[in-house]
Amino acid sequence: MSDQRPHFDPDALSGDDRIPEIPQELPVLPLRDTVLFPNSFMPLAVAREASVRLVDDAVEGDRLIAVFTQRDAAIEEPKQDDLYPIGTATRIHKMFKLPDGSMRLIVQGLVRLRLGRVAQLHPFLRAEVSAVIDAERPDDRLEIDALMRNIKTNFQQVVSMSPLLSDDLQTMAMNITESGKLADFIASSLSTIGTPAKQEVLETLDARQRLDTLNRILIKELEVLELGSKIQSQVQSEVGKNQREYFLREQMKAIQRELGEDDDQKEIEELREKIEAAGMPEAVKKEALRELDRLAKMPAAAAEYTVSRTYLDWLVSLPWNRRTDEVIDLKRTKDVLDADHSDLEKAKDRILEYLAVRKLNPAVKGPILCFAGPPGVGKTSLARSIAQSLERKFVRVSLGGMRDEAEIRGHRRTYIGALPGQIIQGLRRAESKNPVFILDEIDKLGSDFRGDPASALLEVLDPEQNNTFRDHYLDVPFDLSEVLFITTANILDPVPPALRDRMEVLELPGYTEEEKLEIAVEHLIAKQVKNHGLTDAQISFPEAAVRAVIRGYTREAGVRNLERELGALCRKIARRHAEGRDEAVVVTPDVVVELLGAPKFLDEEVEERTRKPGVAIGLAWTPAGGEVLFIEATRMQGTGQLTLTGHLGDVMKESARAALSWFRTNASDFGVDPEFFKTAELHLHVPSGAIPKDGPSAGVTMATALASEMTRRPVRGDIAMTGEITLSGRVLPVGGIKEKVLAARRVGIREVILPRQNEKNVLEDFSEELRREITIHLVSSIDEVLALALTPAVPANAGPESPSAGSDRLRQGSGGPP
Numbered sequence: 171m172s173d174q175r176p177h178f179d180p181d182a183l184s185g186d187d188r189i190p191e192i193p194q195e196l197p198v199l200p201l202r203d204t205v206l207f208p209n210s211f212m213p214l215a216v217a218r219e220a221s222v223r224l225v226d227d228a229v230e231g232d233r234l235i236a237v238f239t240q241r242d243a244a245i246e247e248p249k250q251d252d253l254y255p256i257g258t259a260t261r262i263h264k265m266f267k268l269p270d271g272s273m274r275l276i277v278q279g280l281v282r283l284r285l286g287r288v289a290q291l292h293p294f295l296r297a298e299v300s301a302v303i304d305a306e307r308p309d310d311r312l313e314i315d316a317l318m319r320n321i322k323t324n325f326q327q328v329v330s331m332s333p334l335l336s337d338d339l340q341t342m343a344m345n346i347t348e349s350g351k352l353a354d355f356i357a358s359s360l361s362t363i364g365t366p367a368k369q370e371v372l373e374t375l376d377a378r379q380r381l382d383t384l385n386r387i388l389i390k391e392l393e394v395l396e397l398g399s400k401i402q403s404q405v406q407s408e409v410g411k412n413q414r415e416y417f418l419r420e421q422m423k424a425i426q427r428e429l430g431e432d433d434d435q436k437e438i439e440e441l442r443e444k445i446e447a448a449g450m451p452e453a454v455k456k457e458a459l460r461e462l463d464r465l466a467k468m469p470a471a472a473a474e475y476t477v478s479r480t481y482l483d484w485l486v487s488l489p490w491n492r493r494t495d496e497v498i499d500l501k502r503t504k505d506v507l508d509a510d511h512s513d514l515e516k517a518k519d520r521i522l523e524y525l526a527v528r529k530l531n532p533a534v535k536g537p538i539l540c541f542a543g544p545p546g547v548g549k550t551s552l553a554r555s556i557a558q559s560l561e562r563k564f565v566r567v568s569l570g571g572m573r574d575e576a577e578i579r580g581h582r583r584t585y586i587g588a589l590p591g592q593i594i595q596g597l598r599r600a601e602s603k604n605p606v607f608i609l610d611e612i613d614k615l616g617s618d619f620r621g622d623p624a625s626a627l628l629e630v631l632d633p634e635q636n637n638t639f640r641d642h643y644l645d646v647p648f649d650l651s652e653v654l655f656i657t658t659a660n661i662l663d664p665v666p667p668a669l670r671d672r673m674e675v676l677e678l679p680g681y682t683e684e685e686k687l688e689i690a691v692e693h694l695i696a697k698q699v700k701n702h703g704l705t706d707a708q709i710s711f712p713e714a715a716v717r718a719v720i721r722g723y724t725r726e727a728g729v730r731n732l733e734r735e736l737g738a739l740c741r742k743i744a745r746r747h748a749e750g751r752d753e754a755v756v757v758t759p760d761v762v763v764e765l766l767g768a769p770k771f772l773d774e775e776v777e778e779r780t781r782k783p784g785v786a787i788g789l790a791w792t793p794a795g796g797e798v799l800f801i802e803a804t805r806m807q808g809t810g811q812l813t814l815t816g817h818l819g820d821v822m823k824e825s826a827r828a829a830l831s832w833f834r835t836n837a838s839d840f841g842v843d844p845e846f847f848k849t850a851e852l853h854l855h856v857p858s859g860a861i862p863k864d865g866p867s868a869g870v871t872m873a874t875a876l877a878s879e880m881t882r883r884p885v886r887g888d889i890a891m892t893g894e895i896t897l898s899g900r901v902l903p904v905g906g907i908k909e910k911v912l913a914a915r916r917v918g919i920r921e922v923i924l925p926r927q928n929e930k931n932v933l934e935d936f937s938e939e940l941r942r943e944i945t946i947h948l949v950s951s952i953d954e955v956l957a958l959a960l961t962p963a964v965p966a967n968a969g970p971e972s973p974s975a976g977s978d979r980l981r982q983g984s985g986g987p988p
Contacts (some may be wrong), residue, residue: 192259192281196236197224198295199260202243205368206258208279208352218246224294225265225273233262236283236299239369248295250288256302256373257283282372295410304350306377314349317381324388325356327986331395334361349377353384363387408600415651419469438466441482449491454646458485477583484590484644489597493604493652496560498529503559510555511548512688517541517676521556535633540657543678544795544909546728549658550610556656556946557606565596569610578630580643590643593630593650604652612669613659624666631655631672643898662794678796680727682915682940683720690716694733702740709743711736711757716927718759722769725916727795727909739765771917780887784879786959788871789892789914789922790863791906796913798890801856801868803875808851816856817959819864826854827893829873832899832952833880842880852876867904869895870923873952883960889947890914891923891955899952903927908935911944921945923955 182543199221206212211764216225228235238257240248286298306314325343331336339359347354356897357363357371367387374380445458465478499523507518520539528534541549550566557564572578581588589595596607615624636650662670681689695711719739724731743755755761763769779785779800788799812830814823830852837844854872856863870893878885892910894902903925914922922933926948932941949955 176840192283192299192301193234194298194300195289196234196259196283196297196299197228198253198257198285198297199224199235199237200248200253200295201239203239203365205238205358205365205372206260206279207358207368207372208258208280208281209351209354210358211263212277212279212780214275214277216275217271219840220247220292220294222271225275226264227294227333229265230264235260235262235277236285236297237279238283238285239365249291249876250285253285254369254373255285256369256398257285257299258372259283259299259301267973276438282375302375304377304380305375306349310378314378314381317378317385318349321352321356321381321388324385324392328360328388328395328913331392331399332362335359337850349381353377353380356384356388360387360391363391379412386572400493404426415469415471419471429503430500438462438506441465441486442966443604444486445482448486449489450485451490451647454485454519455492457646458482461485477588481583481643484594484645486599486647487598488594488644489601489603494562494602496562496604498525498560500525500529506559507552507555510558510693511643512681512685512692513553514548514552514678517552517678520676521675522771525560532555535651538631538633538655538673540659540662540673540675541678542659542662542675544660544680544727544793546726546730547678547680548728549678550608553606553608553656553658555655560606560654562654563600563602563605564883565600565605566595566608566609566610567592568610569623570614571616572623573616573618573620575626576642578626580641583645588643590641591626593639594641594644594648597648603649603843604654606654606656609655609657610659611659613661613664614945615664622667627669631657631669651742679906679935680912681729682912682937682943683717684939686729686732687713687716689729690732690736694729694736698733698737698740702737702744704744704747707754708747708752709740709755709757711739714759714761715757716817718762718769719766721916721918722762722771723766725913726769727912735766778887780885783882783884784875786871786878786885787887787890787892787914787919788868789910790865790867791909796906796911796920798913798917799856799863799868799871800877801854801871803872803879804853804855805879806851807849809849810847813851813853814855815853816859817862818856819862821866822856822864822868825866825869825870828895828897829876831897832873832895835897836899837880840877840881846880852879866894866902867892867906869893870901870952870955874955877956878960881960883962885959886921886961888919889921889923890919891925891958891959893925893949893955895952899951899956901925901951907931911936911940911946911976915944920984921947921958923949923958926950 180250199216201214204214216222224235236257237260238253241252241254245252259280259282260277261280261655262275262277266274268274282302283299284302286300287864288295288297290296322343325628326340329337331339341357343352346355353371357368360368371383371387374383388912402970412892416698441462442459445455445462448455448458461478461482462880465475465482468475468478468881505520507514507521511518524537541552543549549555553566554564574590578591580591580594590598594606597603597605609627612624615622615627617624629639630650633651636653638647639650640647657673659665662675690711691713695716699706699709716736719735720732723735723901726732739757739762746755756898757765780787784803784805786801786803788801790797790799808857812827814826818826834844834847835845854875856868870891874885874891877883890910892904892907896902896906907924907928908931911922911924920943922944929948932948933948937945947954947958949958
């Protein structure tokens with residue numbers, strides 16, 4: 171059953187329409203979601219079969235029925251408990267039958283009724299009813315008048331703000347003087363307050379309480395309307411602003427079209443042509459065209475317009491199918507590598523092998539090479555020479571200090587200022603999809619809350635995965651399989667194992683003196699002379715001067731400091747010419763000392779420091795190349811303590827304790843009282859004390875220093891050693907052999923003691939020249955080390971711990987040159 175808005179007529183009860191006497195029993199018409207108030211007219215739709223029979227029966231009689239609202243509108247056959255207890259006595263004024271059997275009624279509410287006992291359920295409800303009269307106490311009159319005024323004022327505001335209510339309702343409400351009729355009129359007029367609220371007004375019989383209830387409902391309705399009006403105003407303002415901007419843009423476009431300056435449309439068409447010509451894969455092209463369609467529908471002033479336009483610019487500028495035609499000429503490549511770099515034979519051979527395979531099979535995937543070695547040995551310049559020899563583009567990205575994963579994989583486009591990662595940016599700069607791409611300082615990557623760049627490189631440096639590399643900014647796959655990636659590192663320890671596993675490591679250990687001399691003569695001198703504005707006629711460098719610089723001023727694995735010192739010489743000569751002294755200068759060793767000052771390194775220092783017993787020369791490996799260490803031991807009165815100084819690490823401290831334990835175990839073999847440690851205190855020191863040192867390589871050196879101090883036999887000043895020691899006296903292999911031997915050679919040492927198991931390093935890594943200049947002693951036990959390193963015994967009066975028995979044993983040791 172449905173209804174329309176009721177019409178309230180306070181004068182409907184005049185004349186012949188006065189309220190008739192209400193019978194004790196009336197047919198009951200249930201209403202759905204509708205409340206009929208006294209003194210109001212309302213159209214009703216009747217469709218249920220029982221309701222239709224009820225109306226037919228009532229129209230034939232006195233036309234009086236009782237209407238009660240259902241508690242639940244979904245119930246088809248309501249009973250007494252399904253109806254509200256207060257309803258309205260109603261007169262049927264008009265009745266219209268429709269072809270489908272339903273009816274349309276116009277009814278008038280007469281008076282409130284209370285539902286009593288149900289007398290009949292079928293064919294329609296019939297129940298006992300009783301009229302209910304409004305109650306009004308005389309002492310409430312003043313409050314009732316105040317409430318009526320307040321209600322009329324609130325109702326006026328509601329009518330003025332609601333688009334659903336006619337303005338005539340304000341006038342009608344102002345003309346009603348009875349409190350009950352006013353409440354019924356206003357409640358029946360409000361179509362938005364809901365059935366429960368209207369029923370509450372209908373059931374409130376006390377006039378004052380009814381006005382209170384209605385006033386509360388009106389205040390709530392007024393708040394809702396004010397809030398809705400505020401929201402509507404905001405929406406209209408925003409819509410009005412957008413419409414205004416839209417019309418202005420359309421007018422601007424029309425003006426531009428009239429002037430022939432329709433740039434936006436031209437820009438879209440130009441982008442479409444670039445997308446078609448870029449040679450993108452189908453999936454990427456589809457994504458680019460989809461983004462272009464979005465851009466075409468987007469106003470140029472929109473916030474996302476620039477983001478979308480920049481994204482498309484990146485897509486069309488990438489080398490999707492542009493590659494450099496490489497020239498694979500093995501002889502030419504070898505000549506270029508040899509001309510640019512001396513030595514580095516392993517790295518050169520690996521590059522030539524790769525090119526040979528690629529010449530036979532052009533589809534082979536590029537290797538991931540890692541050049542590992544000290545600073546200044548030519549890792550980056552070697553990669554540049556590879557690109558030059560292949561005639562491919564060269565891209566370099568420095569990874570040192572990089573902590574943000576987005577630097578590799580890019581930022582997502584949702585961020586302000588987002589950009590692709592360095593990989594995609596490098597390819598865009600190269601304008602080729604097959605450049606030589608060098609990732610410098612891969613061992614100096616960091617990680618923090620922004621991610622781990624080393625982990626992001628796992629996909630980039632994996633030939634099996636990087637053919638579908640997906641940058642976060644582009645969010646489309648890009649093929650990196652044709653890129654020749656080369657990484658560089660000083661040390662590999664900081665590189666995660668998973669990343670190290672993806673790379674083929676080529677060690678570049680450092681240069682010998684002859685190699686440095688060759689590099690200086692062929693490359694560095696000419697470069698520095700040119701950079702300082704000089705000519706070969708103004709300055710010349712004989713080999714003796716270069717050797718003097720190498721030996722006295724630079725002791726490094728690479729050639730960076732050598733180039734710096736040569737530059738200092740050229741700078742001082744350039745100053746002379748700038749001051750007017752134009753004579754040619756031949757840089758002799760004496761001129762080197764005059765210009766650079768006294769040599770920083772002297773070979774005599776090694777011999778001098780080992781004159782006294784207790785000092786041995788060890789060899790250590792560092793990221794910058796090999797180093798020479800002096801390990802000093804001394805004995806003093808004490809109670810059996812071992813003191814270790816020199817900023818030693820845990821492993822080095824353990825080597826010192828192992829060396830002491832071995833010597834105490836074998837003390838009698840050297841003529842030393844096995845109980846010496848009870849009344850003595852030993853101190854081992856490794857200068858310089860401010861530099862951290864660690865590793866097992868100093869074990870044999872510490873044992874030699876202890877034996878020298880306890881037997882009072884000095885260690886030879888022309889021999890250095892390295893190796894790990896065990897408690898049983900065995901010498902175990904260590905790493906960094908070539909770097910350590912080169913360090914010994916730089917300080918003038920010509921004999922080196924190495925573990926026998928490192929023989930393969932000597933055979934594979936040492937050049938013929940190095941093997942000629944350095945005598946290598948391979949040993950298996952500490953006895954062989956001491957036999958080689960300790961000098962003959964001093965006279966007996968030199969100290970109590972140097973008896974001839976120990977000396978004889980050492981002279982008969984099995985050590986010696988292999």
